[in-house]
Amino acid sequence: MKFVTIAVKGLKEITRDRGLLAMTLLFPMVFMLVFGYAFGAGGGGQNTPYDIVVLNNDAGTEVNYWYSEYFNFGENFTQVLRDLKYENSTVPMFILQNATREEALKLLMSRSIACIVTIPENFSEAVEATINSTIRTTLLLINKSMASSFPEAKNITATVIIEGDMGYINFGIAQSIIQGVLSKYMEVIQYEAKEQVLQAVPEEIKVSEELKHVSVGVKSVSGTREFTAFDYQAPGIIVFGLLMGSIGVAGALARETESQTLSRLKVSLMKSFDLLFGTLLPWTLLATAQLLILFGVALATGFHWVGGTSSLLIAILIGCIAGVSCVSLGLLVAAFSKSEGHAGTLGTLVSVPLSFLIGAFFPLPPQAEVVTVFLPWRQAFMALLSVLSYGAQFQDVMPNITAMILETAVLFTVGVIAFAKIRLKAE
Amino acid sequence: MLRDEGLESESVAIETRNLSKRYPKGVLAVDGLSLRVLKGEVFGFLGPNGAGKTTSIKMMVGLLKPTSGQVLIEGERIEAASRRIKKSIGVCPQDIVVWTRLTCMENLLVMADMYEVPRKVAVKRAEKLLDDLKLTEKRDALAASLSGGMKRRLNVAMALIHDPEIVVLDEPTAGLDPQSRLVVTEYIRGVKETKRLTVILTTHEMEIADQLSDRVAIIDHGKLLVLDTPENLKDRVGKGDIMEITLYDETKNKRAREALEGMEGIQEVNEIRGRIVVRALDAASRLPKIFTLLESIEAKVLDVSLRRNSLEDVFITLTGRGLRE
Numbered sequence: 235m236k237f238v239t240i241a242v243k244g245l246k247e248i249t250r251d252r253g254l255l256a257m258t259l260l261f262p263m264v265f266m267l268v269f270g271y272a273f274g275a276g277g278g279g280q281n282t283p284y285d286i287v288v289l290n291n292d293a294g295t296e297v298n299y300w301y302s303e304y305f306n307f308g309e310n311f312t313q314v315l316r317d318l319k320y321e322n323s324t325v326p327m328f329i330l331q332n333a334t335r336e337e338a339l340k341l342l343m344s345r346s347i348a349c350i351v352t353i354p355e356n357f358s359e360a361v362e363a364t365i366n367s368t369i370r371t372t373l374l375l376i377n378k379s380m381a382s383s384f385p386e387a388k389n390i391t392a393t394v395i396i397e398g399d400m401g402y403i404n405f406g407i408a409q410s411i412i413q414g415v416l417s418k419y420m421e422v423i424q425y426e427a428k429e430q431v432l433q434a435v436p437e438e439i440k441v442s443e444e445l446k447h448v449s450v451g452v453k454s455v456s457g458t459r460e461f462t463a464f465d466y467q468a469p470g471i472i473v474f475g476l477l478m479g480s481i482g483v484a485g486a487l488a489r490e491t492e493s494q495t496l497s498r499l500k501v502s503l504m505k506s507f508d509l510l511f512g513t514l515l516p517w518t519l520l521a522t523a524q525l526l527i528l529f530g531v532a533l534a535t536g537f538h539w540v541g542g543t544s545s546l547l548i549a550i551l552i553g554c555i556a557g558v559s560c561v562s563l564g565l566l567v568a569a570f571s572k573s574e575g576h577a578g579t580l581g582t583l584v585s586v587p588l589s590f591l592i593g594a595f596f597p598l599p600p601q602a603e604v605v606t607v608f609l610p611w612r613q614a615f616m617a618l619l620s621v622l623s624y625g626a627q628f629q630d631v632m633p634n635i636t637a638m639i640l641e642t643a644v645l646f647t648v649g650v651i652a653f654a655k656i657r658l659k660a661e
Numbered sequence: 662m663l664r665d666e667g668l669e670s671e672s673v674a675i676e677t678r679n680l681s682k683r684y685p686k687g688v689l690a691v692d693g694l695s696l697r698v699l700k701g702e703v704f705g706f707l708g709p710n711g712a713g714k715t716t717s718i719k720m721m722v723g724l725l726k727p728t729s730g731q732v733l734i735e736g737e738r739i740e741a742a743s744r745r746i747k748k749s750i751g752v753c754p755q756d757i758v759v760w761t762r763l764t765c766m767e768n769l770l771v772m773a774d775m776y777e778v779p780r781k782v783a784v785k786r787a788e789k790l791l792d793d794l795k796l797t798e799k800r801d802a803l804a805a806s807l808s809g810g811m812k813r814r815l816n817v818a819m820a821l822i823h824d825p826e827i828v829v830l831d832e833p834t835a836g837l838d839p840q841s842r843l844v845v846t847e848y849i850r851g852v853k854e855t856k857r858l859t860v861i862l863t864t865h866e867m868e869i870a871d872q873l874s875d876r877v878a879i880i881d882h883g884k885l886l887v888l889d890t891p892e893n894l895k896d897r898v899g900k901g902d903i904m905e906i907t908l909y910d911e912t913k914n915k916r917a918r919e920a921l922e923g924m925e926g927i928q929e930v931n932e933i934r935g936r937i938v939v940r941a942l943d944a945a946s947r948l949p950k951i952f953t954l955l956e957s958i959e960a961k962v963l964d965v966s967l968r969r970n971s972l973e974d975v976f977i978t979l980t981g982r983g984l985r986e
Contacts, residue, residue, distance in 0.1 A: 239774040243763065250762045250803070494758045498819065501722055501752050502775035503744060660726040660740070 236504050240512025244486070248516055258482055262475045262524045266531040269471045270464055283329045284348040284408040287338035288312045295358040297365070307361040308353040311419055315351070318415065327411065342398060348408035349398035360392035361423060368427040406596040410466040414623050421625075468537050469618035470594030472528045472553060473611050476560045477589050479524055481581030483517045483564025488577035491568075491657060506654035510565050514646070517564065521557030525550065539622040548621050548628050552635065556614035559642040563588075565649035569656045610641040673735075674700045674827050674859040675721055680730035682716050682883075690716040692883040693730070698861055700826075703853050705874030705891075706863040707972060713883035714863040715755055718829050721861070722752050734827070748776055751825035755832045755863075757812045758819075761805035765796055765815050768804055769822045776823035783822065790818040793851070795844050810841030817845060827859040828852075834869055849873050867972035879976055886979045894975045901928055902944035903974055904951070906937040907964040917960045924954060931977055938977065940970060 248255060292308025318327040331338075331347060341347040354360075370386065396412055398405030487509075490496040499509060529550065539545055567584055571577035590596065592612040606612040617634035620626035675698040682691040691713040698704045706714045719725040721732050723739040732739040734746050759768050766787055773783030791797045794814040799807060804815060817833055830849070834842045850873060852858050864870050870877050871891045878888040887894060908914060914932055921930045921939055926947055929940040941947055944967055955962060 236774060236777075239771055243760065243767070243771050246767070247760065247762045494754060494756055495760055497724055497754060498752070498758055498772065499775060500724060501747065501750065502772065503747055503777055504775045660723055 236508040237512035237515070240504075240509055241515035244513055244516040245519070247486070248520060254482070258479070258520055259523060259527060261478065262528045263531050265475050265478070266471060266528050267535060269467070270532060270535040270537070283326050284404055284411075285329045285331055285341075285346060286315070286349050286351060286408060286412075287331050287333045287341065287347055288315060288351045288353065289335055289338065290353045291355045292353050292357040293355045293359075295362045297362055305358055305362075307358040307423075311353065311357075311416070314415060314419060315412065318411075328408070345399070345404075348404035349396050349412070351412060352395040352397070354392045354394065356390060357392045357394070359388065360390050361420075363388045363390045364420060365423060365427045368424045369431050372428050372431045407467065409597055414466060464532075464536065465538050466619075466623055467595070468532050469615055469622055470589075472525070472532070472618060473556060473592065473615045474589040474594045475528050476521060476525065476553065476556050476614075477563070477585040477611060479517075479521050479557070480560040480564035480567065480585050481578055482520075483513065483561050484567035484571055484577035484581045485574045486517070487513055487565065487568035487653075488571040488574045491571070492573045496657060500658055506650050506658050509658075510646070510650050510653055513565065514558070514561050517561045518554075518558050521561055522554055525553040525557055529553070544628075545621050545625065548631065549618055552614055552617045552621065552631065552638070555635065555638045555642065556611060559610035559614065559638065559645060560585075562642055562646040562649055566645065566652060569649060569652035607637075608641060610638040610645065613638040613641065672699050673697045673733075675861070676733040677717070677721065678731040678733070680717065680720060680732060681728050682713075682720060682725060683728045690883050691720070691727075694880070694883070694885055695730075696878055696885060696888055698827075698859060699876075700859050701857040702875040703849070703860040703862060703873050705870035705877040706861060706880065707865070707867060707870045707877050707976070708863075708880040709865055709976075712865075712880050714865075714880060715831055716883075717880070718831055718861060718863055722750055722829055724752075748823065749826040751820035751823065751828045753817050753820035753828070753830045753833055755835065757809070757816050759804040759812060759815055762803060764801045764803055765791060765807070765818075766800050768815060768819060772819050773822045778823050786822055786824065787818075790821060793848055794818050808838075809836065810838045813837055814841060814844060817848070825858075827861070829861045829863075831863045832865070833862070834864065834866065846873065867976070871972050877972060879972070879979065881976075881980055887975070891972060894972060895970050897975065901940050901942040901970060903968050903970045904939040904941065904944045904948075905964075905966045905968075906939065906951075906955075906962060907935070908937070908955075909961040909963045911935050913958070913960040916958055917955055920954055920958055921951065924950070929978065933977060938974075940974065 248258075290306075290308040290312050292306055294304060294306035294308070297303050297305050312330065315328050316326070316330050319325065320327055331341065333341060335350075335352075338347065338350045342350055366386075366388070394416060396409045398409060490499070490509075529546070539549070563584065564581065567581045568577055571580050588609070588611060591598075591602070592606055592609055592615050593602075594611075594615055598606060613634040617626075617631040617638070620631050620634070677694050677696055680691055680694040681689070683689050694713075694717055706718065708714050716725060720727045721734075721739070723732075723742065726740075734742055734750065737743060737746050739746075760771065763771065769787040769790065770780075770783055773780075773787065778786070788797075788800075791800055794817060796811060796814055796818070799811060804812060807815065813833070813836070817830065820828055820830070833845050833849070837845065846869060849860060849862070853860065853873065853875075860873075862870065862873060874891060876889060877891050877894060879886045879894070887897070889897070906917075908917060914935070914937055918930050918932055918937055921927055921937065924947075926943075927939060927941045931938045939951070948965070948967075952962065
């Protein structure tokens with residue numbers, strides 16, 4: 235198998251080029267340290283509070299379960315945002331400014347605030363519907379007769395709008411934290427509703443067998459009260475770090491063109507697949523090493539993730555697939571590169587904008603999602619964010635992982651065809 | 662008329678038919694090249710730098726697409742060459758093309774794998790090639806650590822590791838030290854004598870082409886000027902010796918040339934790089950008369966050399982200029 239020979243050759247060349255190896259492995263380390271501290275990891279960064287305006291339009295709602303009480307969940311959520319503190323610090327994460335919508339828009343234009351959070355009028359109703367639905371679902375699993383006597387949840391949706399300037403870094407950070415807080419807020423509400431049901435229902439009428447299927451386990455929520463902006467930026471930084479690795483792959487293949495060793499291979503029985511798959515293997519190993527370094531440095535500099543070791547393992551799996559995607563991208567770039575220098579320039583021109591396009595640093599407008607969903611790195615970013623920041627389980631990110639694998643396979647195939655057409659044909 | 666016309670097609674290893682290559686900037690590197698390389702012969706491709714030798718052989722092995730014309734390897738078009746045909750060609754490029762971070766042995770084994778040579782056979786063959794090309798001591802040394810001459814020898818070995826039937830050696834001796842040049846030329850000579858291998862050898866060094874080639878094609882400006890055995894080519898421009906005369910005063914070259922042209926027994930007079938090149942039968946016996954003639958026109962002689970005619974003289978006769986001009 236010729237690809238094995240190419241892979242072994244590549245591995246030997248990589249390990250014998252100490253400079254390249256050191257650069258490739260040190261790069262993610264330095265990169266994560268710089269970005270980590272810039273985003274406040276390890277307490278070394280500046281714990282700067284973000285000024286925001288929360289416009290709470292929530293009308294509130296009357297909650298009637300075992301007791302009756304008026305509730306304004308919008309106010310409650312606003313208070314959560316107000317109380318949020320940086321890790322090991324008394325510095326608040328957000329300073330909530332009082333302003334009308336017009337005043338808030340002016341503040342936004344002058345970048346005096348990072349974003350405007352608008353809580354809709356039906357927010358409490360939607361939260362109540364969530365609680366209602368959670369209670370019914372829980373009761374159904376415990377005691378069906380009790381569940382049927384419980385009112386059905388309203389079919390209602392409330393959307394919290396976070397407005398800001400996409401080009402302003404503070405908006406990117408603030409909105410991703412607020413999204414995380416909202417997601418966790420809803421999770422806690424659901425968890426508490428389930429807990430109340432379990433406490434209210436007498437032990438003797440619980441059907442213990444079915445209870446096993448009720449997912450009411452408490453997740454580790456290390457980020458809920460003590461966030462750093464870094465915790466939300468780390469997944470994006472990891473994907474960006476891996477994307478930058480594609481430049482090295484492109485350079486290695488372009489070197490074969492430049493030094494004419496490709497001409498030797500061209501006249502042999504080797505096929506484009508042998509060369510590209512053989513190149514993919516050692517560089518994937520290197521990308522995995524880069525990934526572990528990125529994770530290691532992130533953790534060492536104070537990255538907090540939701541969930542335990544299993545979350546981290548899922549994240550590493552996602553990272554590995556993302557690594558293969560990045561190497562495949564490098565192969566495609568190499569098809570259009572005549573020299574190592576050219577590959578470096580072209581690789582940078584492709585991978586840096588791609589990092590922004592997938593939302594690694596700034597949130598994407600909804601319209602962009604239509605396109606970026608076809609990029610494996612966007613899927614990787616979304617999956618990493620879901621697992622590490624929002625505590626998603628493996629089954630939750632399965633669609634992302636499946637899409638990544640399919641998109642990577644397509645990318646690799648396109649790379650093989652492009653390389654065969656452009657570089658392996660007679661000039 | 663070319664000497665190989667009318668040959669049986671089974672005896673032809675490579676055939677080019679009206680082959681031309683025009684580069685995108687408009688340069689016509691090869692212009693209607695038609696020739697046949699016979700199985701088992703060493704075919705010399707001689708011409709000055711930029712004559713179109715490398716472009717021609719790149720088209721012959723399928724690295725370059727011709728603008729027009731065809732290349733046939735054992736009757737198969739190179740663009741659609743089968744695995745057997747691909748396996749039968751070995752290419753040693755003009756530049757040193759080795760993986761510098763691999764050892765000599767590793768370089769050879771990578772190429773062997775690319776041609777699907779079984780590992781045991783490949784190792785044996787690699788050991789033999791390293792021995793023949795005096796690289797055994799450098800077996801496990803990184804190619805990057807080799808001298809230029811050693812790298813070029815490894816370059817040659819990499820073209821031969823899969824035991825091809827046709828080997829294309831593009832300027833294999835260019836820039837070599839005398840020791841490496843001897844190793845490479847002796848190796849080609851050995852291959853020629855012991856194996857029925859077709860060798861296409863491009864060079865701008867007439868001595869190498871003369872010593873090693875069974876037939877020589879001389880090309881210039883992309884056109885085939887002549888194709889024949891070295892002996893026939895030398896005979897074609899006339900038998901005799903070559904005398905090269907350098908005068909103290911180059912401005913007198915023209916007058917001296919005119920005087921010599923009118924002298925009895927002188928077959929040809931040319932001026933190449935400031936020297937007067939005279940071809941004459943039994944030139945040594947004519948030396949006194951030549952000196953007297955030059956003295957009569959006050960042309961003082963700085964240096965004189967006498968040698969047998971060579972392929973360069975064939976080129977000079979055909980083009981009126983030297984190979985290295």
